[in-house]
Amino acid sequence: MFQLNKIIVFICCIATSVACSQEIALFQQFNGRYDYLAIGNTLNPFENNLDRSFCEILPQSQAELTLNPDWNVVAAYLYWAGSGSGDTEVSLNGIPFLADNTHLVDYNDPNYGLLTYFSCYTDITEYIRTVRNSMYTFSDLDISNILTTNDGYCNNRTNFAGWSIYIIYENTNLPLNQINLFQGLEIINRNVQEKTILLDNINVLDNEGAKIGFLAWEGDANLNYGESLLINNNILSNPPLNPANNAFNGTNSFTASNTFYNGDLDVYNIENNIAIGDNSVEIKLTTGDLDEFGILQADLIILNNMITVLNSQLPDATIILDAYRLECATRIVTIDYTAFNINSTEILPAATPIAFYADGLLVAQSETQDMIPIDGFETQSITINIPDIIPDSFTLQIIIDDVGNGTGIVTELNELNNITTEPITLLPIPEVTQLQPLEACDIGFNQATFNLTEQLQFIDYESIEDVSYYESETDLFNQENQILIPEYFNNDTSPQEIFIRIDTDFCFNFYKFNVRVKNCPPYIPQVFTPNHDGFNDWFNIQGLYTIFENHKLLIYNRWGTLIFEGNNDLPWDGKANKGISNQGNLVPVGTYFYVLYLNDSNYETMTGYVYVNY
Incomplete structure (x- = not known):
C-alpha cells in the first residue's frame, strides 16, 4: 500500500x-x-x-x-x-x-x-x-x-x-x-x-x-x-x-x-x-x-x-498478474500469476486463499501451494471460464488473502496491497462470411464430386496450412472431423453446408457455403449393338439413369409406330414392348427415333435418332 x-x-x-x-x-x-x-x-x-x-x-x-x-x-x-x-x-x-x-x-x-x-x-x-x-x-x-x-x-x-x-x-x-x-x-x-x-x-x-x-x-x-x-x-x-x-x-x-x-x-x-x-x-x-x-x-x-x-514479524502478501492467454471463440482465460512475500518479516503460510473477480463477480478461487519465505514468491497458473453475464471487455481483479467474499485469514503487515487488476477483452466468436454455393453434376443418386478449394479464390489467407474444411460448425470450432481431401468431396445431401476455417495469429476467420447437386444434360449415343457381346448392349444414355429419375423414354420406328416405352427402371435393350406384335423381340437393324421426357423444369424434351446394329 x-x-x-x-x-x-x-x-x-x-x-x-x-x-x-x-x-x-x-x-x-x-x-x-x-x-x-x-x-x-x-x-x-x-x-x-x-x-x-x-x-x-x-x-x-x-x-x-x-x-x-x-x-x-x-x-x-x-x-x-x-x-x-x-x-x-x-x-x-x-x-x-x-x-x-x-x-x-x-x-x-x-x-x-x-x-x-x-x-x-x-x-x-x-x-x-x-x-x-x-x-x-x-x-x-x-x-x-x-x-x-x-x-x-x-x-x-x-x-x-x-x-x-x-x-x-x-x-x-x-x-x-x-x-x-x-x-x-x-x-x-x-x-x-x-x-x-x-x-x-x-x-x-x-x-x-x-x-x-x-x-x-x-x-x-x-x-x-x-x-x-x-x-x-x-x-x-x-x-x-x-x-x-x-x-x-x-x-x-x-x-x-x-x-x-x-x-x-x-x-x-x-x-x-x-x-x-x-x-x-x-x-x-x-x-x-x-x-x-x-x-x-x-x-x-x-x-x-x-x-x-x-x-x-508478519508476512505481507502481494500478487501480480504475469500474463494471460485467451482462447479464440471461447470465454476461457488462462492466467499466470505470482504471489509474493516481499517486504515482510515472517513467512506467508501455505493455503493462503486467492480470489479472482471479473467486474466484481467471483469467478475462481485458488490458494498458495507452499509456505513462501521472506522476500520469496510462488508462481502459479489457473484457467477460468468467464460466465456469459460478464461482458467481453471486463476488469479482472486478483486478490490474495481473500476467501471469496473480501475476508482474509492471514494477519499481514499491510492489508491494503493485496490486489492487482488487469483489463481484459475476450476474443469473441468471429462472424461467419457467407460464400456463393458450389454446384456439380449429379453422378447418381443425388451425389456429385466437388472441389472445395475453388472457394479459396474468394478468401484471404496467408498459407494453405492455415486452411481447413468441415461439415459442421461444431467440428470447425473443435477442429474435429476435418475433410482431409477437399479437392474430391462427395456430398451426403443436397444442398449440404460446408465450413472453411482460416487460422490467424490470434484467432480464426470462418466461412460457409452450400454444395448443390445439379442435373447436367445427359449424353445420348447415336449407335448401340444389343448383341450380348458385353459391349454397348443397351441404349446407354449417360447421365440419365438415377439422375433424371422421373424421366420417360419413347422409341419409334421409321414409320412412327411406338415400339418401346421405358423409364428410370426400364432402359431400352433393343427389344420392343409396345405394339400388336413382336413384343419381347429384338428390333431389326435400322434407324429409330426417340423422344426423351426428362421431367425437369430446367430442360425441354429431347428428341433424336439412334441406329441399332448387331
Whole structure:
C-alpha cells in the first residue's frame, strides 16, 4: 500500500505543479533488518519567539552524517520547510535538488490574516549511497521575498526555515523491524489541538528497540502550553532535552542540541509504551493549555513527518498478474500469476486463499501451494471460464488473502496491497462470411464430386496450412472431423453446408457455403449393338439413369409406330414392348427415333435418332 500512497502523491503533484496539502499519512513502509537515523539543522539564527528583530534566514547550515561501514542505505529523503508558499529547488553540498512534492498548509491568524507554510521533500537515496559519511551543507533556500512582503510571519513570530535528511539503513545484526514513515503537513494550534494516528497491521513480538521520531516546525522552547507526544495514551518525555509538557521546543535528539531553532528533529524510545502481542499503536500529538488567567494558550506546531520502528514479524502478501492467454471463440482465460512475500518479516503460510473477480463477480478461487519465505514468491497458473453475464471487455481483479467474499485469514503487515487488476477483452466468436454455393453434376443418386478449394479464390489467407474444411460448425470450432481431401468431396445431401476455417495469429476467420447437386444434360449415343457381346448392349444414355429419375423414354420406328416405352427402371435393350406384335423381340437393324421426357423444369424434351446394329 505504501507504493499506492506514493503514486497518489505524485499524481497530485503533476496535476497541480504544487501538490495539495495532505494529512499526515503513511508514505513508505520498510520491513526487514532495518533502522533509521536523521540529520538536519535550522536556518533560523535565533528562536523567533524571543527575538523579533530578525526577519531573515541563514543562507546555509550544516549537519554531519556518520554511517557505520556495515550499514547499507535502503532509502534517504531530504526535507525542507519554511514560511510562505515554498522554494522547490535547493542545494546540498552545492548540488541542486528539485522537490518531488510540495505540501502547503494555511493558518488564519486573527491579526494578520491567512498565512501559508510549506514543506518539500525529494528522494536522495542514490546521492547518500554515493557520498555516505560527510558534512552536508544545505543552501539556496530562498524565502526572503515572502518574509519582506508579508510582515505577518515576523510579527506573529512564525518566520522559520530548516531542513533534515532521513536515512533508512539495513544491518544484518538488527532484529526484524517494521519502519513506517508518515508524512504530509498539518498544523496543531488552539483551533486544532490534537492529532491522532492509528498504526495497525502490526504484530509486536519484542518491544526492545521500539522508537518513534518526528520532524516538526515552529516549536518554541519558551512557549510551554501542553505540547505533548503520547503513545497508547502514555506521555513520552526525554528530560531535560524534551520535557513531558513541551515536546516541540527546538531540539535535535540525535545530537542532543537545543538550538534547532523553531524545529524539532526528535526520537523517543517507546519500549515501555507498547507490549508484546500489540497489533496496533495509537500516536497522539497535542498542544494547548490554560494560563494563570484561565485563558486557552497554544503554540503553533507544524507537523511534517513521523517515523516508527517496531519489532513486528508478519508476512505481507502481494500478487501480480504475469500474463494471460485467451482462447479464440471461447470465454476461457488462462492466467499466470505470482504471489509474493516481499517486504515482510515472517513467512506467508501455505493455503493462503486467492480470489479472482471479473467486474466484481467471483469467478475462481485458488490458494498458495507452499509456505513462501521472506522476500520469496510462488508462481502459479489457473484457467477460468468467464460466465456469459460478464461482458467481453471486463476488469479482472486478483486478490490474495481473500476467501471469496473480501475476508482474509492471514494477519499481514499491510492489508491494503493485496490486489492487482488487469483489463481484459475476450476474443469473441468471429462472424461467419457467407460464400456463393458450389454446384456439380449429379453422378447418381443425388451425389456429385466437388472441389472445395475453388472457394479459396474468394478468401484471404496467408498459407494453405492455415486452411481447413468441415461439415459442421461444431467440428470447425473443435477442429474435429476435418475433410482431409477437399479437392474430391462427395456430398451426403443436397444442398449440404460446408465450413472453411482460416487460422490467424490470434484467432480464426470462418466461412460457409452450400454444395448443390445439379442435373447436367445427359449424353445420348447415336449407335448401340444389343448383341450380348458385353459391349454397348443397351441404349446407354449417360447421365440419365438415377439422375433424371422421373424421366420417360419413347422409341419409334421409321414409320412412327411406338415400339418401346421405358423409364428410370426400364432402359431400352433393343427389344420392343409396345405394339400388336413382336413384343419381347429384338428390333431389326435400322434407324429409330426417340423422344426423351426428362421431367425437369430446367430442360425441354429431347428428341433424336439412334441406329441399332448387331
